[in-house]
Amino acid sequence: MRISTAQMFNQNISGVLEKQSATNKLVEQLSSGKKVVTSGDDPVAALGIDNLNQQNALVDQFVKNIDYASGRLSVTESKLGSAENLAMSSRDLILRAVNGSLSDADRQTLAAEMQGSLDELLAMANSKDESGNYLFAGFNTDTQPFQFDATGKISYSGDSGVRNTMVASNVALGTNVTGDAAFMNAPNAMGDYSVNYLASQQGEFSVSSAKIADATTYVADTYTFNVTDNGAGGLDLEVLDSANNPVANLANYDPSAPVSFNGIEVKLEGTPVAGDSFSMQPQAQVSIFDTLNSAIALIKDPGKTNTPAGNSELAQLLNNFDSGMAQISDARSEAGISLKRVESYQSSHSDEKLVNNSALSLLEDLDYASAISEFEKQQQALNAVSSVFSKVGSVSLFDYI
The missing domain is CATH 1.20.1330.10 (f41 fragment of flagellin, N-terminal domain)
Incomplete structure (x- = not known):
């Protein structure tokens, strides 16, 4: 079979270029330390690498x-x-x-x-x-x-x-x-209401609890408590709403017993005396800023410090x-x-990142020992192909005539 000079030349050039491409690829892998540089190197591994990088x-x-x-x-x-x-x-x-x-x-x-x-x-x-x-x-x-x-x-x-x-x-x-x-x-430490004590207070008492006991009958309002002498050695208690309408009247009032009205239950500590009065208004939440501010105002007022009203207010403020x-x-x-x-x-x-990086290393990191061995083989192959091409390309019929 006859082989034309052009055909022989193209075959040899293709061989040289192929070996050069394989060698260059190995050089690129060795310089980057990665065995998968492009998706064409290993499509499946490249997809896994992309997912792990994301x-x-x-x-x-x-x-x-x-x-x-x-x-x-x-x-x-x-x-x-x-x-x-x-x-x-x-x-x-x-x-x-x-x-x-x-x-x-x-x-x-x-x-x-x-x-x-x-x-x-x-x-x-x-x-x-x-x-x-x-x-x-x-x-x-x-x-x-x-x-x-x-x-x-x-x-x-x-x-x-x-x-x-x-x-x-x-x-x-x-x-x-x-x-x-x-x-x-x-x-609010007392429940759902706060109390205002009058400076005229004489009894040593304070409100310990003022809570909504029955939401179905509860009436939100400001209420005033008046303690009076019943003329028989005991006390009566009258509770008024903001319109001064009586909402509770307790004869022979026992300060240790809760007072219930309009869905509200009020408990006292200590004992009021006839003539004592106080009011309360809804307040379910308190601010530590306002509490401290009120305490400062109480301490600044020499007329309230260490008085029954001042002590009652202080108990509320501390709570x-x-x-x-x-x-x-x-x-x-x-x-x-x-x-x-x-x-x-x-x-x-x-x-998670440690696991991902380990998986990335398996997929893309280069085995330098194997890569160097393969590089040496490709170099020798490239040299051999180049040498053959050089010798064949220089042969001429005229050398034998």
Whole structure:
């Protein structure tokens, strides 16, 4: 069979190019350390590599979210811890201020110290994160959540929004504690009402409980309690609504027995005397700011300190202050639990990425020993093909004529 010069030339060129391509591919693999450089190298492995890279990218995003959430929750938990400690020291100041041996000047000094604690507590509640967002404002992160209003009380300008962060597929965790949940909406220690005691009070008593006992018959209103002498050595009790209409009349009133009217049950501690009077209005929740503010006002007023009315008001304030402290403690626990959950997902993602990277290594990492051996073989083959092509290409019929 005769082979034309052109055919022989093309066959030899194809052989050389094929060996060069195989050699170049090995060089590329050796330089990159990857045995699958393009999808053409191994389509099945390339698909697996692509899927694993996408999973790793998603895990990296979750880890970034977790880092941000961890930072926010760590700051939140720290601020609430500081607020809890400050509240405890403020309670101690209240108890010191009602010591009967203190002078009015001493109480004014303690009141000033308590005012500083209130301002510091307010500053903590208005804390910001590293991005300049208010920690305890809910969704209104660019609005200062707490400030004094025109009446001298602390108002809340945030909302109850919980900012969720995706920490895993189909898993969103809250990364903030709202200001109303941490500082504003503590349960009223007495129940559903707060009490106003008159300066004229003579009996040593206080309201220990004022709750809605029957929601079906409950009538929300402001009620006034008047204790009178029944002329027989005992007491009568009259309860009036806001329109001065009697809603309860108890002859021979026993202060140790609950008073029930309009779906409300009221319990007293101690014993009132004839002429004592007090009023109560609906208030199911209290703010630790307003409680501390009221305590400061009580201690500043020399006419109420260590009086029956002042002691009764103090008992109510201390109970509400304890409720506010418990609220801060609960909010701190919530932040700590959320932080722990976030960190557990971070550990899970680290394990997931380790598994993914191991699988990637099996699919794409190059076996250098095998690759170098194959490279040497391809080099020898390329040299052999090139040598043959060079010798055959130089043969001429004229050399034999």
